[in-house]
Amino acid sequence: MRNLWQPFYLVEEVMQTITDLLNVREAAEQRRSIRSYEPESIPRADLAEILRVAGLAPSAFNLQPWRFVVVETPEVRAKLSEAAYNQKQVRSAPAVLVLYTDMKDTLENVDEVLHPGMDAAAGAAARKTILNSFASKGEAEREAWGAEQGNIALGYLLLAAEAHGYQTSPMLGFDAEAVKRLLGLPDHVRIPVLVAIGKGTEEGFPHHRHPADRIVRTA
Amino acid sequence: MRNLWQPFYLVEEVMQTITDLLNVREAAEQRRSIRSYEPESIPRADLAEILRVAGLAPSAFNLQPWRFVVVETPEVRAKLSEAAYNQKQVRSAPAVLVLYTDMKDTLENVDEVLHPGMDAAAGAAARKTILNSFASKGEAEREAWGAEQGNIALGYLLLAAEAHGYQTSPMLGFDAEAVKRLLGLPDHVRIPVLVAIGKGTEEGFPHHRHPADRIVRTA
Numbered sequence: 001m002r003n004l005w006q007p008f009y010l011v012e013e014v015m016q017t018i019t020d021l022l023n024v025r026e027a028a029e030q031r032r033s034i035r036s037y038e039p040e041s042i043p044r045a046d047l048a049e050i051l052r053v054a055g056l057a058p059s060a061f062n063l064q065p066w067r068f069v070v071v072e073t074p075e076v077r078a079k080l081s082e083a084a085y086n087q088k089q090v091r092s093a094p095a096v097l098v099l100y101t102d103m104k105d106t107l108e109n110v111d112e113v114l115h116p117g118m119d120a121a122a123g124a125a126a127r128k129t130i131l132n133s134f135a136s137k138g139e140a141e142r143e144a145w146g147a148e149q150g151n152i153a154l155g156y157l158l159l160a161a162e163a164h165g166y167q168t169s170p171m172l173g174f175d176a177e178a179v180k181r182l183l184g185l186p187d188h189v190r191i192p193v194l195v196a197i198g199k200g201t202e203e204g205f206p207h208h209r210h211p212a213d214r215i216v217r218t219a
Numbered sequence: 220m221r222n223l224w225q226p227f228y229l230v231e232e233v234m235q236t237i238t239d240l241l242n243v244r245e246a247a248e249q250r251r252s253i254r255s256y257e258p259e260s261i262p263r264a265d266l267a268e269i270l271r272v273a274g275l276a277p278s279a280f281n282l283q284p285w286r287f288v289v290v291e292t293p294e295v296r297a298k299l300s301e302a303a304y305n306q307k308q309v310r311s312a313p314a315v316l317v318l319y320t321d322m323k324d325t326l327e328n329v330d331e332v333l334h335p336g337m338d339a340a341a342g343a344a345a346r347k348t349i350l351n352s353f354a355s356k357g358e359a360e361r362e363a364w365g366a367e368q369g370n371i372a373l374g375y376l377l378l379a380a381e382a383h384g385y386q387t388s389p390m391l392g393f394d395a396e397a398v399k400r401l402l403g404l405p406d407h408v409r410i411p412v413l414v415a416i417g418k419g420t421e422e423g424f425p426h427h428r429h430p431a432d433r434i435v436r437t438a
Binding site: 025028029031049052056060064112148150170183192219 | 366
């Protein structure tokens, strides 16, 4: 199943020629939570590029504990909708991205994320530092840590989707255990968010945010 | 102290005229963790705009539990450096952003984040839904939830900084209790990350990320 995604690395060069992406401020300002979508499926190359950009998010120790399941088939979306308390956007959007984090997988395969620019000694030292820093944590604490990191990628993902002309709706209202069962995910993983994605057919609510002087101070 | 930030809302219109911001993909691709910076301080208008964009990040129930302390004065930076195990970038960067999350403040002032587009009945219902959903959680669990949301704003912040021509280094290596004492933050808050920010004077390491087929699958 994973192999479906491999060929799309080939289209990266084509994607590089796109010059009409939104800048960061435009994407942040235009993005709204959207609950109603056109039914047409998202071209695979667009989804792959949005997820590639999301994956460029930084993470502590570069661990990248995030994983994604792209739910597109109507049968699975219908069951996902049930697990998400029948929120309208799960049935309406052509795809729902399940962002989960898996620190067990991450730490068992830590060599994959060590930077290839390090020599053997530096790599060994980095591996030891990483494993030591999690050695005293229980599984639940490790996975909670990974979930927190996952939301950095969520920030990237939402802006990348908007920049590519897609709207989104991040959701926390779902039965995580039911989603894991549906998708065959291990018990220990965390699911920071589901994200409905597609071409929106409504405007959404304008932003309502704290003024700067409520949330920023200097020292 | 907070009032220092208020006037910069006045420059938003000027900032809107900037058209050379990086697009989302460029910002994601160019961003590296940078540990060495030019000493010049960041114009207040740029910092205000970057934090404004960060604050446009979505959060569950629109709670926006994130808060920022901009640490710029040399004395406070020196003490912050000690609390961050003397990481080079804390002394090198002209500013360090302390991103903390405060669910106690958020829930005690929940009316501030209710959307003004709701009528009184809808607002009352939303307030009840929000408070009920946290009623069964203890303080630690509530604050951990808020910290997870904080990292959505971090994703936005890192891309906004890069788009405006500033480099960043997000850091998890610090003594959170020492940082709280230094800045006079309440015990209950969480600090998801410190972010050094400025004009970088090094290239940083190229990205090393999982290929898509390692972290994406379809269903």
